[in-house]
Amino acid sequence: MAAVAASAGWLLRLRAAGADGPWRRLCGAGLPRGFLQSASAYGAAAQRRQVAHFTFQPDPEPVEYGQTQKMNLFQAVTSALDNSLAKDPTAGKDRVFNTPLCEQGIVGFGIGIAVTGATAIAEIQFADYIFPAFDQIVNEAAKYRYRSGDLFNCGSLTIRSPWGCVGHGALYHSQSPEAFFAHCPGIKVVVPRSPFQAKGLLLSCIEDKNPCIFFEPKILYRAAVEQVPVEPYNIPLSQAEVIREGSDVTLVAWGTQVHVIREVAAMAQEKLGVSCEVIDLRTILPWDVDTVCKSVIKTGRLLVSHEAPLTGGFASEISSTVQEECFLNLEAPISRVCGYDTPFPHIFEPFYIPDKWKCYDALRKMINY
């Protein structure tokens, strides 16, 4: 049945092309009504756009920060920016503006603003494009206070940038470059998992007296919706959060991947009777060694997962530190479930990402070690 339907579909398409030429086909003219219908009409042979590899779980409505509103992640970011702008009564178009297309200029300019003491929030359109600004971030922003003996600093600079896989972003709209910056003393690197976290962490970055990079998981911009306080509030930096307590395995991730490992924890409980402790690292640099180690001392097993490539990824730093601090507590080698050591591919994204099945499998191996 499916095969007939498929070939019928092909026939229809060919005929349409022959009759009116390729241009008409493109415009949809001269085609049988309902031609462009759902992909399932073509049957199993047809490709369909993938469903998300995670399920966003909103956190319970926060009560301690006053009135809340349903916001998705980008609305939460906007809310944080609005709160921040409202602190300075001098309004004007000269406060939120476009610049020429030049990341090294954007960050350098932001540093200069911050040097005078004003607050600068610079946006890099995709984290994949942050590299022209790498020199300004690593050689300048990170070292400003240190090299001047604290005569000058650019602590009031925050750089925010969309980050991580989005389903179809490929090499240049999917990257997670936190590991490059983790190697740079002097800056802070933060990745939120949800709208509520995003607003609180972003406000903390803006108010922090050190230059901060805030990576926003773009796939969550619309997919993540929850109740977020309307008023400003802060979530502390360099503090990881245990979002699910457990006793057998510690799972660590940040950003979108937190939702993947959360689901893995549920699967482990259901299928294996294994109790997982799930930690959202939140700040990559400086990272909360104590919370992670405390957890591993309890569970004896650690799995770290991120989309970024395995080699030199931030999981290697966590792994190395944990084995130093908790060697005798470990029941199994530390497991890293990460992207492959390749650029981020387009059509192969479902195979590339460290999805729940890969995490589940690694967890199972650890349990049986």
Added chain:
Amino acid sequence: MKGQPRSRRGEGRISEGWSAKMAVAAAAARVWRPSRGLGRAGLPLLRLLGARGLARSHTHRWQQQRHFSSLDDKPQFPGASAEFIDKLEFIQPNVISGIPIYRVMDRQGQIINPSEDPHLPQEKVLKFYKSMTLLNTMDRILYESQRQGRISFYMTNYGEEGTHVGSAAALDDTDLVFGQYREAGVLMYRDYPLELFMAQCYGNVSDLGKGRQMPVHYGCRERHFVTISSPLATQIPQAVGAAYAAKRANANRVVICYFGEGAASEGDAHAGFNFAATLECPIIFFCRNNGYAISTPTSEQYRGDGIAARGPGYGILSIRVDGNDVFAVYNATKEARRRAVAENQPFLIEAMTYRIGHHSTSDDSSAYRSVDEVNYWDKQDHPISRLRHHLQSRGWWDDEQEKAWRKQSRKKVMEAFEQAERKLKPNPNLIFSDVYQEMPAQLRKQQESLARHLQTYGEHYPLDHFEK
């Protein structure tokens, strides 16, 4: 601020409003006169471009009203304000007869055009002279001290003292300075004490930078001189951001940004220029074109007409000056400052000069240039000699005073030098502070780890030279 009438276009004369846009074309076949009037070029240009082009120059793109009409054969492109031409012609960059070099004094220190004489009081001009010569003396002694292994590294300012002092003198004390590394004369003019110059070079306990950087990486918050960093041209977009913040704060402050002609090749320079123009920042870009970037001569650095010719490409008012003429540098900087603040727009000053010394103590420039070439500049066209001749011709200085000042300045430098040598280096704990405003737990652990290490292995480290 945006929303208010933009004084930048209103205040400038038509010639300057035009030359910013048209200098690229104007430079094509004729010498560009930066000052009054359009000259011979004027009428044909105006006719070619028409009144509509003129009106357009007074408005922002987003404020323009476009009236589309099928009968309108004029260009409608948002990207350029220009007329059509039906003759195929490439604009010829003019490097044979480039942007002329503004000067006030001749090589003998005589004022050429009396109307350009800034008429500065004697006291001020003497301060110019003393700053330049004191810098020169300090350079000689510190260069020598590196040769003797007392400091690790040094960069002299020989031949460029005029660019530092002339420009610094034209600024307000609170104007923010972003430098590259060869602008010590700016700090000298702002009365940065010899003790602190030396402290930074020696990295001793008095160093405001806490011993973290190589010599000549000065900084002074009090004197509004942002700490120098080694990467080239990184200061350029930063200076622009600082200028933007100063504009928003209505601070009546200009930012000056120094860099060499080599650093001007960096991407950060392009970024800075473009941002300054589009975001309308009160900034002076001051390029010290001294002929060399270490061993790379200007012929291998660029093919166009130096750095001044790039300004108009960004929409920046630009001038080229004789960097060895301290009055020319002063006049240009003074006028640029006045207009940058009044009109919120950037200015580009390219100060032509010559790097008489080696790039640094790690360089031996005899490997790539002749002694004759260096001697010419040292003997025939030196900013200090030209000013001295000027002072002498005015009766403001003589050989007696010269002798006395040489002795006195040398004594001052030697005293500061000896003191700096004797001081201890700062406590090694300062390795760990100021990375962040607060010290993170991991870093504190590392600090403790070094302390424990030194308890056991301290004899292998030069602890005696460091503060406990």
